[in-house]
Amino acid sequence: MLTLKDYVRAESLTQAYELNQKKSNRILGGMLWLKMTHLPVQTGIDLSGLRLNTIEETPDEFLIGCMTPLRDLELHQELNRYTQGAVRESLRHIVGVQFRNLATVGGSTFGRFGFSDVLTMLMALDTDVELYSGGILSLAQFAAMAPDRDILIRIRIKKTPRKSVYLSHRNSQTDLPVLTCALSGCGSKFQAVIGARPGRAVRIPDEQRILSEGITSNTADRFAEYVSRQIVTGTNMRASADYRRHLAEVLTRRAVLTMGGERL
């Protein structure tokens, strides 16, 4: 189990950033993943006193503090209205309410975990991350970067007019997903994001403009096949690479049809 020699409730982001430059120190998020590690941590840096646990809405974007619990996103009416319930759907299968009251959006995003429902969902939206030192950059860029000693302060979701659908498959309820799939469409531009491959989520834009022809059973089949050809999957204890590729096709097809108004 994790051991902490010291615990500091940061009084400012500057203090937290400076402490975090030492390799043996760690920022504490929801602690659900970190506590499972065997890391001997010198100083655990707690950001919970910095009022970064709120969701602010402006006319152009949602600003989500890094310490905001996943449960707050799940229950946020405006965010769920904007995503047609996709955000709630992406979160409600993660263990239980008590878990989601602790797990933070910052921890889930900064970790860039392959199994992350959160990363898959946010990558399907027009999402930026705000870093203490690195400034603002797109989540897709951030997701491709190697972890460093920066601090993720906020998630910024721009309110570009967009339709979105989220689906996942699990071997058993509350388990980690075998595959996650988020579909979003902005005007005539569509993209699928596939996560839990089991690698990090990746974007697959509809470069052949299949869905621009309109959402029908035929275009759903073709786009799903296109995604399954593009995606790189792997094998782990939950599923084989072939099974994941098959799931990617099935979930993408369902997501497209759901976006088209079909009830599955």
Place this chain on the structure above:
Amino acid sequence: MKVGIYVNGKKIATDIAPDLLLIDFLRNHGCKSVKRGCETGNCGLCTVFLEDKPVLSCAVPAARADRCQVVTLEGLQEEAAEFGAFIADQGAEQCGFCNPGLLMNAIALFRENPDPAEDEIREYLAGNLCRCSGYEGQLRGMRTYLDFKKGGKTGHEVCE
């Protein structure tokens, strides 16, 4: 390090190790209803209220609860006894180990949503594992409790 944590309304001011978890803090201070189960954040046995929200005390550093209100089943005696009787009437407590966590989370659900549908109950309690009951007895207990709160029969009357 020094902390002052309000447990069931009473302030406990003491020195703790930086990596002490809330579950250990609470059990060390007599709250034995808080059970240690999986220790991976998956079973719900260690559920307590932190600032009125149900959380897993096995994943919260006690230091983070400094100056916060923590409520365990010991602090909900009346509410828990009333609801717990309906679970018992259905024979759903079985070995009893998961019950404190289940009662805590069910009470959190009833406070948030006083008239939940069965799907909502199942979804809210998905993070509370029970290896004896198969959940059906617990669901029956909750339904009769909710009916009782709406003016229906007590658990005893239903069983009779």
